[in-house]
Amino acid sequence: MKISYNWLLDFLPEDYHRSPDELSEILTDTGLEVEGVERVDSIPGGLEGIVIGEVLTCKKHENADKLKCTTVKIGTEVVPIVCGAPNVEAGQKVVVATVGATIHPTEGDPFEIKKAKIRGEVSQGMICAEDELSLGQSHAGIMVLPSGAKVGQKAADYFNVTTDYQIEIGLTPNRTDAMSHFGVARDIVAALNHKEGKQLTIKPLSNLADLKEGNCPVTIEVENKERCPRYAGLVIENLKVAPSPEWLQNRLKTIGLKPINNLVDITNYVCHGFGHPMHAFDLEKVAGQKVIVKTAKAKDKFTTLDEVERTLHEEDLMICNAESAMCIAGVFGGLSSGVSETTKGIFLESAYFNPVSVRKTAKRQALNTDASFRYERGIDPTATLTALQFAAKLYTDIAGGEIKGGYQDVNAGVATSHQCEFSLKGLNTLAGVDFDKETVKAILKDLDITILSEKEDKWTLDIPAYRVDVTRHADVCEEVMRIYGFNAIPIPQKIALSPGKRERLSKHKAREIISAFLAAKGLAEGMSNGLTNANYKTFDAGIEKSAINLLNPLSSDLGILRNSMLFSSLDAVLYNQKFGNERIALFEFGKAYFKAGEGYNENEQLAITLSGLANEEGWNTNAGNASWSDLKSLVYSVIDRLGFKSALKTTEGKEFWMEYGMEISFRKKSLVKWGKVKAELLKKSDIKKEVFFAVFDFDFAYEALANVKPQIAELPKFPGMRRDLSLLLEKEVEYQALEKVSKKAANQLLQSVSLFDVYEGKNLEKGKKSYALSYQFRSPEKTLTDKEVDAQMDKIMKSLEKELGASLR
Known part of the structure; x- marks a missing residue:
């Protein structure tokens, strides 16, 4: 939004006049962020470096027929100027651009005047x-x-x-009260009252017309009072259409509006100066001397001021005369009823339209005008008559008009204010500082907010109608803080934060969240049969012992109830590979079934299966193959999404199906197991490609979440440093021992230890295995140096060698 500095001063007391830059700083501090300040002169360039001179001598240029050599007095100095004008003569008073001045011609680009030699004669300026x-x-x-x-x-x-100076404000949509010079001035007065301890008020609108109600020559009828709660108007006759006075034109030009004529410019002046949109109808076009506010008929045609014929909707509110529509209410005027060069009288409208109605109409008609911009955000309904008085006085003073009769005001009972509860303790908690009670009261007073009652810490406030954005306690707190000054509120060393009560999710909702999470990572959800191939129970003695056999299976392929999601996941991999699916990334929630003594148990699990390509192959992507690290990333992502942050223990996986793998426990109970499926198992299943598989105990995970508390940690201020170790150890050494020894050897700079690879097989001594570990270091106080981190790694390595017999691979 563009604001004129000179226009703003019209509403500020003399004691509050500040430079454009000072006012810009005040506005930004109060939440009206100034995005730029640009000087605007009534004549481009402000005629800087240009003076009045007198031609003392004038003679023909010896080397050019159309040039003359003159001497010109420009004050105490006389300068030579070569001039090509045919009418230059000695004794004339002329306008002289001195050396260094910049000329801004009516057409073309600006240029600088320089000392020059023209056809052998020195010229120091331009007439x-x-x-x-x-x-x-x-x-x-x-x-x-x-x-x-x-x-x-x-x-x-x-x-x-x-x-003048054009001040560009990045106005937020909620601040409808500041969509005018008058509204911006209100904030400046409130801010300066607080900062400088004064008790001045904004200058009220002066020169208001003395109006009387009744006896209006035009009758107003409002048929839809829901969409138009208030509508007022009056008649002004004997108007003389002419250019607006220079001061009015300059005001409009500064904010980027083009002056048209006095009748049009006045409504623009009131809209941008006072914040109340108005519309003037040519009185001769008001058929039947009647104005009717009603909704349109569906598919009626209406031509607006931009000469575009528009199709109306049955919910569009229209301003009509006795015969036809004249204006789309609150949005745009009609071509047939607008003022023109021949206008002698007007019906002047001042109204309050329902913001939702205006917004919907403007959107349907694809119109965005200064009027709709304000109406659809909510203007002050109590200012309807004040705006009418203000505009009427301008029409009589500037356009020579005469008010005919009185005004008519159809008021359906618009609210003049609204109430809100406020707590000083709540403000102090929200701001993090203790506000002085009297200071808060003074700020509220400057914001036109009245304290109706004060019972202990419960205040009942009366909010003016023009503050449509202030409806809650938090809104009042924001108002107090922005006038007090956000920069004046100290930043505490500690921030007290209540995470609030977290309602426990239903199991179904938890399942939905994880499903959406994994789907967003590119996995497809599977749904397999709870019955599986009876041959799977021969893969491991433990399975055969706990397997639940069907008495009369339909086939051997569906001979047992699965006691692990692994088997149905392998079935899904085989099925997809047979149909040529090169990338298999699946997840599934399902139940596994076990014998338990004389009875039976079932357990819900979450399975994740990767096989084949890691990504879809494309012209700009390298597909690659699914890997251990891909599965690890997914496992830790799910753990994090579930909310597990601590009390996790990582050990080496020892499941029968693992070629290598890991297991994570929460409070000594298994949460998830994952790893690479053994090649011999895949061969038995007739699967050709590597498979990486993870299985969560979802029943346990859901129950455990009830005991997981939200944790909040400060964001790191300094970068971390990572170091990796590849260690050779005895096969019996578990990862948990490595983590324990590492953390014991290092100081608090060690943030985390994680295992990213386990290897057993070729190129290793018998009975040995390799662990690859990652160490993350960070200081809360400074950026670590390589020397500091290397010292910690040296301690860790020596401890691993001493206690676990580890060596670098």
Whole structure:
């Protein structure tokens, strides 16, 4: 939103006048962020470096037929100037651009005046034509001023050049109260009252017309009072259409509006100055001397001011006369009823339209106007008559109009204010500081917020209607803090934060969350049969012992109830490979079944299976093959998504199906097992490619979550450093021992230890295996050096060698 600095000063007491930069800083501190300040002159360039001069001598240039050599007095100095104008003569008072001045012509780019030698004659300036200074269009000759013009006077003073500043505010959508110069001035006064301990108020609107209600020549009827809670208007006659006064034109130009004529400019001035959109109808076009506010008929045609014929919707609110529609209420005027050069009288509208109704209509019609921008966000309904008085006075003063009769105000009972509860303790908790009670009361008063009652810490506040965004306790707190100054609120060393009560998710919801999470990572959800091949029970003695056989199976392929999701997952891999699926990434929630003594148990599990390509193959991607690290990443992601942050223990996996693998326990009970499926097992299943498999005990995970508390950690301020070790150890040594010894040897700089590879097989001595570990170091106080981290790694390695017989591989 663009604001004029000079216009803003109209509403500020003299004691509150500040420079544009100072006001910009105040506005930004109060939440109205200033994005830029640009100087705007009534004449481009402000005629800087340009003065009034007198031609003392004028003679023909010896080396050019169309040039003349002159000497010009520009104050105490006389300078030579070569001029090509045919009308230059000695004794004339002229406008002179001195060396260093920048010329802003009516057409073309600006250029700088420099000392030059033209056809052998020195020239130190330029005698200007009116188009060269953007003072007119003529270039037939130089400007010749009246003989009374004072030599040496600045041209800016002679031509009454005014300078203004355009302040660009990045206004947030909720701040409808600040969508005008008057509203912005309110914030400035409130902020300066607090910062400087003053008790001044904003300048009220002056020169309001003295209006009387009743006897309006035009009758107003509001048929839809829900969409138009308030509508007022009056008649002004004997108007003279003319250009607006220079001060009014300059105000509009500064904020980027093009002046049209006095009748149109006044409504724009009231809209941007006071924040209340208005509309003027040509009185002769108000058929039947009647204004009716009603909804349109579906598919009616209406031509707006931009000469576009629009199809109306049955919910579009229209301003109509006795015969036809004249305006889309709160959005855009009609071509047939707008003011023109021949207008002698107007019906002036000041209204409050329902914001939702205006927003829907503007969106349907693809229109975004200054009026709809304000109406759809909510304007002050109590300012309807004030805006009417303000505009009416301008029409009588500027356009010579006469108010005919009185005004009519159809008011369905709009709220003049609304109430809100407030707590000083709540403010202190939210801000992290203790506010002085009297300071808060003074700020609320400056914001036009009235304290209706105060019972202990419960305050009941009366909020003015123009603050449609202040409805909750938090909104009032924000208002107090922004006027107090966010920069004035110290940042505490510690922040107290209550994470609140976390309702336990249902098991079904937990399942949905993990399903969506894994699907987002590119996995497909499987759904397999709880019955599986009876041959699987021969793979391991433990399975055969606990397997539940069917008495009369339909086939051997469905001979037992699965006691692990592994078997149905292998079935799914085989099925997909037979049909040529090169990338298999599956997850499935399902139950496994076991014998338990004389009875039977069932356990819900989450299985994750990877095989084949790691990614879909494309012209710009390398597909690669699924790997241990891919599965590990998914396992830890699920653990993290479930909310497990601590009390986890990682050990080497020892399941019958693992070629190598890991197991993570939570409080001594297994949470997940994962690893690479043995090649011999895959061969028995007729699977050709490597398979990586993980299985979560989802029943246990869900129950354990009830005891997991949310944890909050400060974000790291300094970078971490990573070191990796590849160790050769006896086969009996478990990873947990490596982690324990490492953490005992290092200091608090060691943040984590993780295992990223286990290897047994070729190129290793018999009875040996290799562990690859990653160590993460970080200091909360500084950036670590290589020397500091290397010292810790040296201690860790020596301890591993001494206690576990480890050696570097």
